[in-house]
Structures are given as C-alpha cells and as structure tokens.
Amino acid sequence: MYAPFLYLHAKIGQKGFGGYTYLNSFLWAIGYPLTGLSLGLLFLYYSKREKHDKKFRVFLSYGVMTVSMFYIVMAFFPKTKEYTLVEYNGLMFSIALLAVLIIVYISEKARLLEDTIRDKEKLKIAIGHILRVRNEHYKKPASKALYAEIHDEAMRNVTTVKEDSEDYDEDFIKTLKKIDD
Numbered sequence: 001m002y003a004p005f006l007y008l009h010a011k012i013g014q015k016g017f018g019g020y021t022y023l024n025s026f027l028w029a030i031g032y033p034l035t036g037l038s039l040g041l042l043f044l045y046y047s048k049r050e051k052h053d054k055k056f057r058v059f060l061s062y063g064v065m066t067v068s069m070f071y072i073v074m075a076f077f078p079k080t081k082e083y084t085l086v087e088y089n090g091l092m093f094s095i096a097l098l099a100v101l102i103i104v105y106i107s108e109k110a111r112l113l114e115d116t117i118r119d120k121e122k123l124k125i126a127i128g129h130i131l132r133v134r135n136e137h138y139k140k141p142a143s144k145a146l147y148a149e150i151h152d153e154a155m156r157n158v159t160t161v162k163e164d165s166e167d168y169d170e171d172f173i174k175t176l177k178k179i180d181d
Helices: 003-009 023-049 054-076 085-137 139-151 161-180
Strands: none
Touching: 023 054, 023 085, 054 085, 085 161
C-alpha cells in the first residue's frame, strides 16, 4: 500500500527508489513477486485444511513464497559492487528465507487463533446443550418417575416418555449439526 508514495523519497537528479530510474519500473519489478507471495499464502492456507497431499502442498507454497520474496528483496536492495554475485544472491536468499519464516509463523498463529475461536464457539453450543438437558429434558421424565413412585401409578394427560425422548433426540441432533458446521 505504501508503494505508490515511494516516489516522494526519490531524489531529483539521482536514480529513483531502489536503483530504478522510474517508479513504474520498480512497481513492475515487485508486482509479480507480490502476486506470487499472495498465491503462496493462499495455497498455504488451503493446504493446511486438506487431508491428503498436505506435505507436498505446504512445501510447494513455501517454495513459491521463498522465490517471490527473493525477487521482492532484490527489488528493494539492488546489487552493489561491495558483494560478489554469489555473496549477493546468498544474502538475498537468506533475507527472503527469514522473511518467509516470519510470514509463515504469523500466518500459523493467525490460523491457530481462528481455530481457537471456532472451538470456543463449538464449546459454547455443547455447554448450552448440557444446560438444556438439565433444565428442560431431564425435568419431564424425572417428574413422571417421582409421581409414579409416590402414587404407584403413571401420570395422565401429559406427554409420554417416548415423546419426551424423541424431543430430546431432535434437540441433540440439532446441536450436533450446529457443532459440526
């Protein structure tokens, strides 16, 4: 987002930002690598959710992100005469690898936070079901059993135990579907 304003930092009469003469050249240089980095992050996100070929997909997304980050770092730090080509490429690759590791760490923490929030919601639904069992479903058969114990006969003009159990089963199935979503 800051890239369109980088031309403000380029000095007039000197080479532009990052060793590029024009800002559009610089933006062109980082455009495709930023796209590759974005695709690598999306691929990483979806590969963590898949069950099969997970290791291959994660490795592929790390590779795409590393190559993209390598070119992004090269756009910001052009080669100077201080380093040989091998030293320069090694340094750029090290910086790119470190940047990818930081990005992966942050994205992993974000995914864990998302999973924790989702699990917390599922736990709330399950606890709500337990409370409904205690407050609604348990009272009906318990009161019928207590009445039968005291009076030696079943209650009349109320729902049957079978209807009560069917009501509970419906509530239980609805709760499981909510948790599964």
